[in-house]
Amino acid sequence: MFFQKETKNPYRPKKTNWISPRLIATALIVASLGLILFYAPIQNRTATTPFQKVVMAPVTFLQTIRSFGANSYQRLAANFASREEVERLRAEVKDLNQENTQLRFKLQRHEAYISALRLPREVEYQTLAAIVVFRDFRLTHDIIVNRGTADGLTVNMPVWTDEGLVGRTRRVSQNYSKVQILTDPGSAIGVYVENTPYEGILRGSEDGGLVLEDLHLTGIGDEIKPPLPGQEVRTSGTGMVFPRGLLAGRIAYATSSQGVLVEPVVNANSVQSVLIFTNTGYREEILSLLLGE
Amino acid sequence: MASFLILAVSLMVDLSIRVFPQLGVYTPDVLLLGVIYLALRRPMGEAYLAAFLAGIAFDAVLWDHIGLHSLLYVLAAAGVLKLRTWLWAQYAISRWLIAYIIVMGVRFGEVIMWLSYLGYEVPLSFERYVLWGPVVSGLLFAMVPWRQSPIRLGKRIPQVLFSEK
Incomplete structure (x- = not known):
């Protein structure tokens, strides 16, 4: 227990009031829970009345643990039980890859038409400058900037500097936003290698680097040549988050068994200010290209 | 006053050490170590x-959910007050064990809360963060100078709420 018996502890003063350490701890815990509920994001609230909020807090907490455990078990069970499903999906992926290649071919031809006809296709990107107020590279690789919903920011807005791409907004509050930088282990964006037919997925790694995975050719009859060190890696725009063509990194000289290593162009340790895309015109542009309008 | 000075220094070191050495999941939780130190050395109410x-302060500076770390740190202080009746903190191995258990518990709490808010966007280093990261914090806390006489802390420290001064 937190106390010792009064007879065994000569230092303990006589009880003169009703305040005890346990009471203080309980009050502070209740105060902390109250702060969490008060400042919790509105979209995560399911309860409406104060009573419901107090009741739902521990319930939500337990549900989170329970659902996490259940999901883990289900994923584990699914891994063992769905081999036939995997085979079927593999065949489906193969068909989709062929279809994807054909569509990319059409997209290239479409772009060639646009270039030949000199149609206007430039989108006016609106950006908002923000100052980096803190960096946290402990578990996640995040930077915090001094712009939020009050400035029109939402989640998944591209963040970049003149040097290149930084990341995307991960969480947004009224006056501050957390930006997931490219080197975050949970980051994965679609990219292509400049002047080559290669596309792939650029993932962050735990050591703060970038790895280019799932490299594949985008055109039929392209010359197969591995990406060379120093070549630029740019966003492909297929994820509908980043516009196409933003510089994300350069192929590194070092190699790895996981994939092609890429050097980030923006040093997140030293970046002081960033620009945030606030309009989504590029998404409409991508959609119009894909739909052939 | 000394307690708050310790916390202020711990917070500054904590914030600095997160950025510059680039230790990732092995970054020691210096502020939490300061809380553990105070829970071992100061009266309960003050701790x-x-x-x-x-x-x-941590939530405000790091722009985390306000109240999250205050809840975890109060629970950590309660855990330390419990542990100090079982372990003799004047020994380095005991201090390492205390710090490891407490830091691991707090990090587990952080991850649970992150899972609640981030929509299962679980970082890849989840296990390393919770299980192996606290080892470094424990080693750092084990190096803190301590009184060598083998007196059990639970009986040495006056069980009062706040310092008389």
């Missing part, structure tokens, strides 16, 4: 209050 304020 709880210091833990609560440290958590509020």
Whole structure:
């Protein structure tokens, strides 16, 4: 227990009031829970009345643990039980890859038409400058900037500097936003290698680097040549988050068994200010290209 | 006053060490170590209050959910007060064990809360963060100078709420 018996502890003063350490701890815990509920994001609230909020807090907490455990078990069970499903999906992926290649071919031809006809296709990107107020590279690789919903920011807005791409907004509050930088282990964006037919997925790694995975050719009859060190890696725009063509990194000289290593162009340790895309015109542009309008 | 000075210094070191050495998941939780130190050396009420304020400051500076770390740090202080009746903190191995258990518990709490808010966007280093990261914090806390005489802390420290001064 937190106390010792009064007879065994000569230092303990006589009880003169009703305040005890346990009471203080309980009050502070209740105060902390109250702060969490008060400042919790509105979209995560399911309860409406104060009573419901107090009741739902521990319930939500337990549900989170329970659902996490259940999901883990289900994923584990699914891994063992769905081999036939995997085979079927593999065949489906193969068909989709062929279809994807054909569509990319059409997209290239479409772009060639646009270039030949000199149609206007430039989108006016609106950006908002923000100052980096803190960096946290402990578990996640995040930077915090001094712009939020009050400035029109939402989640998944591209963040970049003149040097290149930084990341995307991960969480947004009224006056501050957390930006997931490219080197975050949970980051994965679609990219292509400049002047080559290669596309792939650029993932962050735990050591703060970038790895280019799932490299594949985008055109039929392209010359197969591995990406060379120093070549630029740019966003492909297929994820509908980043516009196409933003510089994300350069192929590194070092190699790895996981994939092609890429050097980030923006040093997140030293970046002081960033620009945030606030309009989504590029998404409409991508959609119009894909739909052939 | 000394407690808050310790917390202020711990917070500054904590914030600095997160950025510059680039230790990733092995970054020691210096502020939490300060809370553990106060929970071992100071009266209970002062330790709880210091833990609560440290958590509020941490959440405010790191722009985390306000109240999250104050809750975890108060629970950590309660855990330390429990552990100090079982372990003799004047030994380095005991201090390492205390710090490891407490830091691991707090990090587990952080991850649970992150899972709640981030929509299962679980970082890849989840296990390393919770299980192996606290080892470094424990080693750092084990190096803290301590009184060598083998007196059990639970009976040495006066069980009062706040310092008389």
